[in-house]
Amino acid sequence: MKFSDVTCPFCGSLCDDIEIEVEDNRIKTIENTCKLGTAKFLNVHEVLTPLKKGEEISIDESIAEIADVLSNSSRPLLYGWSSTNIDAIRLGVMLAERVKGVIDNTSSVCHGPSIVAEQSSGMVSSTLGETLNYADLIIYWGCNPLEAHPRHMSRYTSFPRGLYREEGRRDRYNVVIDVRKSDTAKVCSNFLKINPNQDFELISALRLAIKDKPIPENVAGIHRGEIEKLANRMKNCEFGAVFFGLGLTMSEGKFRNVDNALNLVKDLNDYTHFIIMPMRGHYNVKGAGEVFTWQTGYPFGVDFSRGYPRYNPGETTAVDLLMNEEVDSMLVVASDPVAHFPRDAVRYMKKIPVFVIDPAFSLTAGISRVYIPSAISGIEDGGTAYRMDGVPLSMKKLIDAPKGILSDKEILTRIIGKV
Numbered sequence: 001m002k003f004s005d006v007t008c009p010f011c012g013s014l015c016d017d018i019e020i021e022v023e024d025n026r027i028k029t030i031e032n033t034c035k036l037g038t039a040k041f042l043n044v045h046e047v048l049t050p051l052k053k054g055e056e057i058s059i060d061e062s063i064a065e066i067a068d069v070l071s072n073s074s075r076p077l078l079y080g081w082s083s084t085n086i087d088a089i090r091l092g093v094m095l096a097e098r099v100k101g102v103i104d105n106t107s108s109v110c111h112g113p114s115i116v117a118e119q120s121s122g123m124v125s126s127t128l129g130e131t132l133n134y135a136d137l138i139i140y141w142g143c144n145p146l147e148a149h150p151r152h153m154s155r156y157t158s159f160p161r162g163l164y165r166e167e168g169r170r171d172r173y174n175v176v177i178d179v180r181k182s183d184t185a186k187v188c189s190n191f192l193k194i195n196p197n198q199d200f201e202l203i204s205a206l207r208l209a210i211k212d213k214p215i216p217e218n219v220a221g222i223h224r225g226e227i228e229k230l231a232n233r234m235k236n237c238e239f240g241a242v243f244f245g246l247g248l249t250m251s252e253g254k255f256r257n258v259d260n261a262l263n264l265v266k267d268l269n270d271y272t273h274f275i276i277m278p279m280r281g282h283y284n285v286k287g288a289g290e291v292f293t294w295q296t297g298y299p300f301g302v303d304f305s306r307g308y309p310r311y312n313p314g315e316t317t318a319v320d321l322l323m324n325e326e327v328d329s330m331l332v333v334a335s336d337p338v339a340h341f342p343r344d345a346v347r348y349m350k351k352i353p354v355f356v357i358d359p360a361f362s363l364t365a366g367i368s369r370v371y372i373p374s375a376i377s378g379i380e381d382g383g384t385a386y387r388m389d390g391v392p393l394s395m396k397k398l399i400d401a402p403k404g405i406l407s408d409k410e411i412l413t414r415i416i417g418k419v
């Protein structure tokens with residue numbers, strides 16, 4: 001059977017032009033993916049049954065144990081949610097409310113500061129369809145899409161022909177601002193090498209330069225002439241777009257850097273049309289924030305322990321709760337915090353009961369009390385995910401999961417039924 005317009009469930013670009021051929025419940029051919037997408041579609045389950053401390057147990061026993069521990073915890077943490085569909089995320093929020101826990105998604109360790117800045121300053125943005133059709137100046141700041149979002153430049157920004165950019169790459173000017181000459185910088189028209197942790201200073205200098213105010217001779221390692229040239233190009237383009245990554249969000253200054261960048265883009269809209277967008281990593285991290293916000297009013301780090309939703313990044317976010325030893329159990333869905341969290345947070349995770357629901361047997365699964373393998377969302381289960389620009393796209397079920405493996409939705413519904 002052939003499937004067209006399949007959505008790739010790997011990165012926030014959420015390419016929805018993938019062609020897949022399935023034979024005997026196996027993916028036989030894949031077209032249009034990058035190497036990351038291909039690897040995701042060829043993923044296979046390593047573990048086919050729930051495990052308790054390495055020993056096989058039944059799905060009923062594993063669900064009963066998770067429900068029992070979460071119900072009897074004084075403040076459980078429910079973490080992950082960026083690599084599953086929005087129906088599962090909605091159930092996660094419902095479960096967190098029922099057990100009076102804290103629910104957090106991976107934004108709190110990636111673009112959380114960007115979201116905080118968006119909340120305080122507002123953000124001028126667009127869809128990726130608009131950048132494809134209109135953008136003539138593209139700036140990648142603190143990110144390396146050729147490695148992290150390999151088709152972003154060829155589908156939405158720098159290379160393709162658009163409605164008003166018929167010459168494709170020749171109609172667009174591409175700039176990279178980064179601390180090192182990344183692969184993306186090597187294929188762009190201009191590369192500005194910035195000193196580490198001086199993004200705020202460079203953004204401030206650009207804001208001065210576009211208003212024709214004097215700036216120092218050298219800012220963040222970049223000569224005044226280069227800054228003025230870029231400011232001039234920004235003011236005089238027809239449609240400019242800044243895409244920024246963790247190099248901006250997580251360098252010194254954090255949400256202040258992003259806040260300054262959002263205001264730079266607002267300033268530019270006095271002269272031309274300019275937008276800005278964070279490069280979201282996991283394919284549905286944007287969707288996790290959307291669902292949390294519909295349900296609770298807050299995009300991540302939502303604490304139900306007082307019976308109503310409360311949000312205070314730095315206090316109600318996963319790493320802070322673990323480092324301060326303020327939660328007493330943890331359910332991880334579609335994420336691998338042991339691979340990414342600071343050592344002290346992981347050390348505390350080893351002291352409390354941790355449960356994992358994930359298609360892959362991750363490092364976190366390795367320290368878990370109970371691990372339940374689940375169907376791969378976007379391959380063995382359908383649903384909806386949000387692209388980095390906030391456009392919802394449907395994902396197709398292409399093959400059946402191996403016998404006995406349930407979807408995240410089914411597992412969470414059964415846990416909710418027991419708490």
Ligand code: SF4
Nearest residue numbers: 008011014015037151
């Ligand atoms: S760029 Fe991202 S969404 Fe597109 S095919 Fe590659 S991994 Fe999948």
